[in-house]
Amino acid sequence: MSGFDFNRRRWVWLAALVVAGNGFFPALWILFTSLKTEGELMRYPITYLPAMPTLSNYVRAFTDQPLWLFAVNSLIVATLSTVLTVVVSAFAAYALTRLRLPYRNLILQCLLAVAMFPLIALLVPLFQTMRGFGLLNTYLALILPYTVLSLPVCTLVLASFFQDIPMDLENAAMIDGCTRLCALFRVVVPLSAPGVFTAAILSFVNAWDEFLLALTLNSRLTMRTLPVGITLYQGEFAFPWPIISAALIVAIVPIAILIAVFQERVVSGLTAGGVKG
Amino acid sequence: MTTVPASPAAGGAIRHRLTRLDWSERLLGFGLLAPAFVLLATVIVYPVAVLLTTSLYRVDQGTPAGRAPFVGFENYLDAFADGRFWTSTLNTVIYTVVTVPGALLVGQGLALLANLPFRIKWPVRLGLLLPWALPVVFAGLIFRWFFEYRQGIVNDVIVRLGFEAPQWLSSPKLAFVAICLAIIWKSSSFVALVLLAGLQSIPRSLYEAAEVDGATRWQQFIEITLPMLRPAIVVALIFRTITAIQTFDIPYAMTGGGPGDSTETLAMYIHKTTIDFLDFGYGSALATIMFIVSAVATSFYLRHTQRDRPTRKPA
Numbered sequence: 284m285s286g287f288d289f290n291r292r293r294w295v296w297l298a299a300l301v302v303a304g305n306g307f308f309p310a311l312w313i314l315f316t317s318l319k320t321e322g323e324l325m326r327y328p329i330t331y332l333p334a335m336p337t338l339s340n341y342v343r344a345f346t347d348q349p350l351w352l353f354a355v356n357s358l359i360v361a362t363l364s365t366v367l368t369v370v371v372s373a374f375a376a377y378a379l380t381r382l383r384l385p386y387r388n389l390i391l392q393c394l395l396a397v398a399m400f401p402l403i404a405l406l407v408p409l410f411q412t413m414r415g416f417g418l419l420n421t422y423l424a425l426i427l428p429y430t431v432l433s434l435p436v437c438t439l440v441l442a443s444f445f446q447d448i449p450m451d452l453e454n455a456a457m458i459d460g461c462t463r464l465c466a467l468f469r470v471v472v473p474l475s476a477p478g479v480f481t482a483a484i485l486s487f488v489n490a491w492d493e494f495l496l497a498l499t500l501n502s503r504l505t506m507r508t509l510p511v512g513i514t515l516y517q518g519e520f521a522f523p524w525p526i527i528s529a530a531l532i533v534a535i536v537p538i539a540i541l542i543a544v545f546q547e548r549v550v551s552g553l554t555a556g557g558v559k560g
Numbered sequence: 561m562t563t564v565p566a567s568p569a570a571g572g573a574i575r576h577r578l579t580r581l582d583w584s585e586r587l588l589g590f591g592l593l594a595p596a597f598v599l600l601a602t603v604i605v606y607p608v609a610v611l612l613t614t615s616l617y618r619v620d621q622g623t624p625a626g627r628a629p630f631v632g633f634e635n636y637l638d639a640f641a642d643g644r645f646w647t648s649t650l651n652t653v654i655y656t657v658v659t660v661p662g663a664l665l666v667g668q669g670l671a672l673l674a675n676l677p678f679r680i681k682w683p684v685r686l687g688l689l690l691p692w693a694l695p696v697v698f699a700g701l702i703f704r705w706f707f708e709y710r711q712g713i714v715n716d717v718i719v720r721l722g723f724e725a726p727q728w729l730s731s732p733k734l735a736f737v738a739i740c741l742a743i744i745w746k747s748s749s750f751v752a753l754v755l756l757a758g759l760q761s762i763p764r765s766l767y768e769a770a771e772v773d774g775a776t777r778w779q780q781f782i783e784i785t786l787p788m789l790r791p792a793i794v795v796a797l798i799f800r801t802i803t804a805i806q807t808f809d810i811p812y813a814m815t816g817g818g819p820g821d822s823t824e825t826l827a828m829y830i831h832k833t834t835i836d837f838l839d840f841g842y843g844s845a846l847a848t849i850m851f852i853v854s855a856v857a858t859s860f861y862l863r864h865t866q867r868d869r870p871t872r873k874p875a
Contacts, residue, residue: 298673299684305670306687306749309702310694312713316705329716371595378592382585390593397604403806403827404851407834407843408607408614431603434596463588492695494809495827499835510695514813524705531698542693546685553692553753 317528340529353512361490364429368486376441394435420503433486444478481552509534615844635845648829656804662744667751691749700813703742732822751796758792
């Protein structure tokens, strides 16, 4: 990229500020709000930085609603569905890339079509089905749909990594007495560890963020996940913004750390399939 | 076959062995695909069957389970005569028509900025990733706080600039604007990430050659960047369109569909019909209509990905 004049570094700084500011500002504003006292929040005109930072809103966030329980629920649902997604999509990706199967393309197309399926359209029958099986208000009610939600993307990501592993390595393992399945777990999966990681993070974020199904299928308070739980702080007319902000920060921090640590993996995964809105 | 000498026999034997190998390979292959298929069958295929059947019956609070009367396409006809269905559909269309190009424009801008040569890359990359990773409903909550009448930052800025503070979320038109802005903020980062990857795959030599030929930066953008980005733009556009059709979380968090039904989407109406009013038959018909619309968009998507596949090798 050329064509910049002498103060090009300043422009680059400005660009960085715009992009980072756009991304970070809402979270930063919520952080400030969460540290303000109720009295300060009533002040007008509003203050920007908290005058007397307090952690009392965080205490209230945990006592007004079972926030800890919401977080545990979210963690259990997201972790289990991630494990299930990675295993099932690793199987599928292996079958689709390493084995000579008929209708390979058709199968892949079906997977992609499912990726596009409007979840809301299935809300009604999923509710009926889960109710029929007595699965409403269970972890399984969310784990199963979340797994399907991430399955196509994870299969695509893993398939693209599996493709790059030389067949010879697998053959060598099999000559050494490994079965096909053992070659998958001893050779192919370890060598595509970055891909497995990417798939895992994408499916974890998908599950951690999902709102509509969690709202509908698990309506019991003790089975709520974080996105749904945090909408419960509002009264009919009152919005305790400092407490909501504190709860939001508690819910955002884990996913933000995950994203910050694995940012390169996430970016490569996103570009592998174009994933979620 | 065993006693025939020379090469044809050898070839035959090998072919024979290969077919047996083929069979074990196929068996293994479909065995490995089985879990995925079982999941798809339970979570997608069976519910779709339930959806289509339910939409042909009157299944609501008044009718006991298992004795719902068959009403044919009555639910669909009801939908077409239902003003609230049309309002929510129109709202969904407006959200889509406004936020998809909006997110594309903002995302393109962010991607161009993020593609500049930074010495430290993580703040910019994280600035794009954070909005993407944030739960959609959180974006809705945060923007509701932004647009709060008295304590919101938006009105604070407006007042400081010397204008009168509007009631954002209790006026139908302004609530619409606020919701669109929230959706664009939330979804533009995803668009930017996809486009940024596209930008980074454009060979630098193209720009150098254009420079030699004396092309301005604007000409370079129009003649090189945009055409080379086309596949990425198509992918981002279609993904955004399909998710925009399902818009739920942000209006739900910001206005709950109000004031009145003025910001309600089709997804919200389906949710209300089935979960609040327990009218499963009618809700299923509405969901089927949405499914058809989305299926049209999906087929469009699949045609395009097929055409663009060679250029979309993952980074």
